[in-house]
Amino acid sequence: MLKENPVLGIIGGGQLGSMLATSAKKLKVNTVILTNDLNAPAKNFCDEIIITDYNKLKKIDDFVSKVDFVTFEFENIPFNVLEHIVKRKPVYPKPSINQIVQNRFTEKKFVNKQGIKTTSYKLIKNKSDLLNNENLLPGYLKTCTLGYDGKGQYVLNDRDDVDNLSIDFKREYVLEKKINLKKEISIIITRFLNADCLIYEPIENIHVNQILNKSVIPAIIDKNIFDQAQQQAKLLAEKLDYIGTMCVEYFIDENNNLLLNEIAPRVHNSGHLTINTHNISQFENHVRAVCDLEKIELKKNYNAEMINILGEEIKTYRNKSYPKNQFFFDYLKTEIKEKRKMGHITTVKS
């Protein structure tokens, strides 16, 4: 029998954790955040926060004892920590999914195995691997693990770059051929414990220096791309037996081919606008799915555009007033760093 007010444990205390906690509150789900960040902004939004290194199992057990379900806001939690937790409480999405998508190489192999196209790529362990795959230049060299917001990536235009950019070969990489991008889109999908899915319409994304700058709905794309992207995301959610909200990022190349870029096994920056466009946001749907609450059909109320606010830019936004159709979100991060996501602003349009 489901408890009336479940307690949700969220690993990670950044803006995604904060927005999950805010949605949970609306559903009368209490939240306990587990984080290793002393200044985690989610402390402003959750019911309780436990700050600890992830290797302190006593603290982790303390966290586990307080919650009914566990989820996470980032996919790079050490696997042994998730394994430890899942023996005691349900973890959604399940940790084995992280093992696949934590690593760009295993992720791409998994995606291709389902018959879904990606860019051409090769696993790169050393310089000679790079030089043997010159056919993939110009390309993007990406660390297999722990990369985000363009971190851990090298843009290689030609063979000279291989020598000039001092690449750290202590890590493994994938080299991907550079795509002449027509557009980038993402699909946000939530899958529930009974295997039902809710899929948002495609979101069009504009990146600047490999960091998301702007997300827009509706995405201006052909109907067949719209359908194909949604079908692929659904297939992947099913194959992974995914529970919760996940995001699938796609490239559309100059010949209108849909290529899967990456899967994020969590709520995603490109889905922030769903807070203002839909009856149920990606965050609320995630909480509903992982706490086994009711699934409510999606309804779009508005189109919208979301802009990320990076670094020092946040200062001007904090001092502005906004018209009724603009929604400013301040992540309340104590330290401003260059290129750090500090907030976002969504403008809705009818």
Ligand code: ADP
């Ligand atoms: P991250 O994990 O940092 O989001 P991505 O692989 O999604 O890394 O890359 C970030 C952005 O860099 C992409 O959204 C895209 O704009 C650009 N990019 C990455 N790979 C390629 C590629 N092979 N061809 C063209 N652009 C790319």
Ligand code: MG
């Ligand atoms: Mg990305």
